[in-house]
Amino acid sequence: MQEQPPPATVPAKAIQAGEADAQARRRRRRRSRWAWAEASVWTDRMLAALETGVKGGVWFSLIDKVYSPKNLWSAWAKAARNDGAPGVDGITIDRYEKDAEANLKRPSAQLKAGTRTSPRRSGGPTSPRPTARGVRWGLATVGDRTVQGAVRHSIEPIFEKEFAQHSYGFRPGRGCKDALRRVDHLLKGGYRYVVDADLKGYFDSIPHDRLMKQIATRVADGRVLTLIEAFLKTDIMEGLAQWTPMAGAPQGAVLSPLLSNIYLDPLDHRMAGQGYEMVRYADDFVILCETKEQAEAALAEVQWWTARRPG
Numbered sequence: 001m002q003e004q005p006p007p008a009t010v011p012a013k014a015i016q017a018g019e020a021d022a023q024a025r026r027r028r029r030r031r032s033r034w035a036w037a038e039a040s041v042w043t044d045r046m047l048a049a050l051e052t053g054v055k056g057g058v059w060f061s062l063i064d065k066v067y068s069p070k071n072l073w074s075a076w077a078k079a080a081r082n083d084g085a086p087g088v089d090g091i092t093i094d095r096y097e098k099d100a101e102a103n104l105k106r107p108s109a110q111l112k113a114g115t116r117t118s119p120r121r122s123g124g125p126t127s128p129r130p131t132a133r134g135v136r137w138g139l140a141t142v143g144d145r146t147v148q149g150a151v152r153h154s155i156e157p158i159f160e161k162e163f164a165q166h167s168y169g170f171r172p173g174r175g176c177k178d179a180l181r182r183v184d185h186l187l188k189g190g191y192r193y194v195v196d197a198d199l200k201g202y203f204d205s206i207p208h209d210r211l212m213k214q215i216a217t218r219v220a221d222g223r224v225l226t227l228i229e230a231f232l233k234t235d236i237m238e239g240l241a242q243w244t245p246m247a248g249a250p251q252g253a254v255l256s257p258l259l260s261n262i263y264l265d266p267l268d269h270r271m272a273g274q275g276y277e278m279v280r281y282a283d284d285f286v287i288l289c290e291t292k293e294q295a296e297a298a299l300a301e302v303q304w305w306t307a308r309r310p311g
Contacts, residue, residue: 075149087141
């Protein structure tokens with residue numbers, strides 16, 4: 001009797017053709033949802049982890065994403081498109097571009113080695129915008145704008161995933177027109193009582209310690225946190241005077257819009273959790289209510305929240 005060959009076995013890790021197709025479709029849909037995220041940082045694997053959630057909701061080991069040459073090149077390209085005046089080092093966009101490769105290798109190597117912890121001083125205001133401290137605008141150098149952009153590329157999706165739906169300012173795929181459409185929809189839906197708020201000077205007084213604690217709830221890479229805090233505390237030069245800001249997110253800085261949204265996100269969720277229809281664009285927002293009593297209660301809630309900030 002002829003011996004029969006053993007039956008063929010399917011490798012344990014083999015994937016059925018249909019399953020492979022389904023995985024490919026999921027990857028395409030995921031990439032489409034996060035099309036704005038920096039592809040050199042947010043790979044398919046990282047996006048999958050972003051959507052399914054990481055252990056404890058906290059991200060570690062992000063500094064290597066910041067100093068990635070591809071990420072820095074992408075951040076530099078955006079800085080170049082935005083143009084802008086030079087910082088206190090006097091280096092313009094055009095001058096930086098002439099030796100861009102060396103200029104980008106330098107911060108990459110420094111960040112990798114852990115020797116770049118403090119940014120260059122920022123220049124004074126490009127136009128007078130007085131505040132309690134006298135200066136609201138600090139212009140970073142081109143190199144620091146690039147590094148800030150690389151940091152933003154690395155952390156923005158982590159926070160964007162959880163931002164409230166009614167926040168529209170400085171967010172990917174959202175803008176002022178979207179906010180106005182939402183307000184119009186609510187007005188037509190019977191929300192006729194409006195609390196109109198403008199948190200004047202609010203971003204200038206954001207306490208750094210509280211902001212950093214909020215960032216640390218999602219980012220646990222100490223070197224990234226140190227870098228962000230260093231940008232917040234960058235010395236400001238105005239004429240011959242120099243001072244270190246103790247609060248606030250520098251107006252005009254690449255990271256500031258994201259940091260400001262992070263700081264106000266708890267207010268967004270607090271108001272939404274209490275059933276208020278709030279529409280926020282940066283530090284301007286409205287709360288639309290159906291009754292006068294609801295509007296008065298909403299105003300009291302906002303006043304309580306804003307009173308928590310240092311004077």
